Amino acid sequence: MTIYIKEIILHRLRMTLNDPFSTSFGTMQEKDFFVIEMIDQDGHRGYGESVAFTSPWYTEETVKTVEHMMEDFLIPLLFEAPIEHPNDVTRRFSSIKRNTMAKAALEGAVWDLHAKRHNQTLAESLGGSKKEIDVGVSIGVQPTVKDLLSTIEKYATEGYKRIKMKIKPGWDIDVIKEVRRQFPDIPLMVDANSAYTLQDIERLKKLDEYNLMMIEQPLGHDDIMEHAKLQQKLQTPICLDESIYSLNDAKMAIELGSCKVINVKVGRVGGLTESKKINDYCKQHNIPVWCGGMLDAGIGRAHNIAITTLDQFVLPGDTSASDRYWKKDIIEPEVTMDNGVIKVPTKPGIGYDINWSALEEYRIEKRIFKPKR
Numbered sequence: 431m432t433i434y435i436k437e438i439i440l441h442r443l444r445m446t447l448n449d450p451f452s453t454s455f456g457t458m459q460e461k462d463f464f465v466i467e468m469i470d471q472d473g474h475r476g477y478g479e480s481v482a483f484t485s486p487w488y489t490e491e492t493v494k495t496v497e498h499m500m501e502d503f504l505i506p507l508l509f510e511a512p513i514e515h516p517n518d519v520t521r522r523f524s525s526i527k528r529n530t531m532a533k534a535a536l537e538g539a540v541w542d543l544h545a546k547r548h549n550q551t552l553a554e555s556l557g558g559s560k561k562e563i564d565v566g567v568s569i570g571v572q573p574t575v576k577d578l579l580s581t582i583e584k585y586a587t588e589g590y591k592r593i594k595m596k597i598k599p600g601w602d603i604d605v606i607k608e609v610r611r612q613f614p615d616i617p618l619m620v621d622a623n624s625a626y627t628l629q630d631i632e633r634l635k636k637l638d639e640y641n642l643m644m645i646e647q648p649l650g651h652d653d654i655m656e657h658a659k660l661q662q663k664l665q666t667p668i669c670l671d672e673s674i675y676s677l678n679d680a681k682m683a684i685e686l687g688s689c690k691v692i693n694v695k696v697g698r699v700g701g702l703t704e705s706k707k708i709n710d711y712c713k714q715h716n717i718p719v720w721c722g723g724m725l726d727a728g729i730g731r732a733h734n735i736a737i738t739t740l741d742q743f744v745l746p747g748d749t750s751a752s753d754r755y756w757k758k759d760i761i762e763p764e765v766t767m768d769n770g771v772i773k774v775p776t777k778p779g780i781g782y783d784i785n786w787s788a789l790e791e792y793r794i795e796k797r798i799f800k801p802k803r
C-alpha cells in the first residue's frame with residue numbers, strides 16, 4: 431500500500447507546562463515544538479510531533495535546527511519518491527547525518543499514515559501486543575526537600591508505578607536519604623542528565639545504599655566508555671539515555687558493559703523504526719528497556735504509548751498522563767492513567783483525535799509544503 435505524500439503541514443505550537451521542570455542542565459516551563467500533519471493520496475492524515483527544545487541543553491538539536499532540517503532536507507527527500515513502507519524512511523534519510531529528532535518527527539507521521547491506511551492501531555503496525563502499559567513519573571529538581579517529598583506523595587498516591595527523581599551535585603545523597611526515610615519501599619530511580627564525572631566515583635558509589643532501580647545517565651552525554659568503568663564499580667544498574675542515538679550505540683554500550691538498562695526515546699534515536707530495532711536487539715541480549723519522555727504533548731505521547739507496547743519495554747516509563755504536564759492537551763480524549771496503567775487506544779493510527787480548538791489556541795505559526803509539480 432504505497433504512500434504518496436501530497437501535503438505536509440507544520441504547525442508550530444507553544445504550550446506552557448503546569449509546573450516548571452528542572453534538571454541538572456536547566457529549567458523549562460515553555461514547550462515550543464512542531465506538530466507534523468501529513469496528508470496522503472486518499473486524504474488520510476498522519477501526525478507526528480517534534481521533541482527538540484528551544485535550547486540545545488539535552489542534545490544538540492533545537493526547534494530551529496529541526497525546522498531547518500525538515501524544510502531544507504527531509505521534506506524534499508520525502509517528496510522525492512513514494513513510500514512503500516515506513517521502514518524505508520530511515521534509509522531515505524540516511525544521507526543526512528544525525529538530526530534524529532527532526533527525522534523522527536516526520537517518520538512518526540508516516541507511521542501514523544501507514545497504520546491508518548491499514549486500519550490498524552499504531553501499536554499493531556509496530557508489532558506491539560500490550561493492551562495497557564505500566565507507567566511511572568519523572569520529577570524535576572524541586573525548590574526544597576519538603577516540596578520533593580510532597581510531590582512524590584502526590585504521584586505515588588495517584589498510582590504511578592515508579593518514581594524517577596532528577597539529581598545533580600548538591601541535590602543527591604542527602605535528598606535521596608530523606609526520600610528513602612519517608613518512602614522505604616517505593617520503586618525509585620534517579621536521573622543525573624550527565625551531571626557527574628568519574629572523579630565523583632566515591633559519591634556515586636554511595637547511591638548503592640538506597641535500593642535504586644537504576645541511575646540514569648550519570649556521566650558525559652556522549653560517553654560510552656567511562657560509563658562502563660563506572661558500572662564495574664556500582665551495584666546499581668546504569669541506564670543510558672543521552673548516550674544512545676541509534677541501534678549501533680546500543681550495541682556498543684551493551685557490548686562494553688556501559689549499562690544494564692536503556693531508556694529509548696523515539697526522537698533521540700531517529701524514530702519508531704530504530705526504536706523497534708533497539709527493542710529487538712535488547713530482547714536478544716536480555717537488556718530491559720523503557721520509554722523516556724520529552725515533556726511531550728498528546729501526539730508525541732500517543733507515539734510513546736504505541737512503542738511501549740513492544741515486548742522488551744518491560745519497565746514502567748516516563749509516559750505519564752496528559753494532566754501531569756498540561757491544563758489542556760492537544761488530543762481527544764486526553765491520556766489518562768488509572769492504577770499506574772494507561773490503556774492503549776483502539777482506534778486506527780495514533781488512536782486519538784486532534785483537539786483542533788486547543789491546537790489552534792497554542793499555534794504560533796503554520797506552514798504548508800507540497801511536492802513540486
Ligand SMILES: O=C(O)CCC(=O)c1ccccc1C(=O)O
Nearest residue numbers: 488568623722723724725726748
Ligand atoms: O516526563 C517526561 O516527559 C520525561 C521527563 C524527563 O525526565 C526529561 C525531560 C526533559 C529532558 C530530558 C529528560 C530526561 O529523561 O532526561
Ligand SMILES: [Mg+2]
Nearest residue numbers: 621646647671
Ligand atoms: Mg534522562
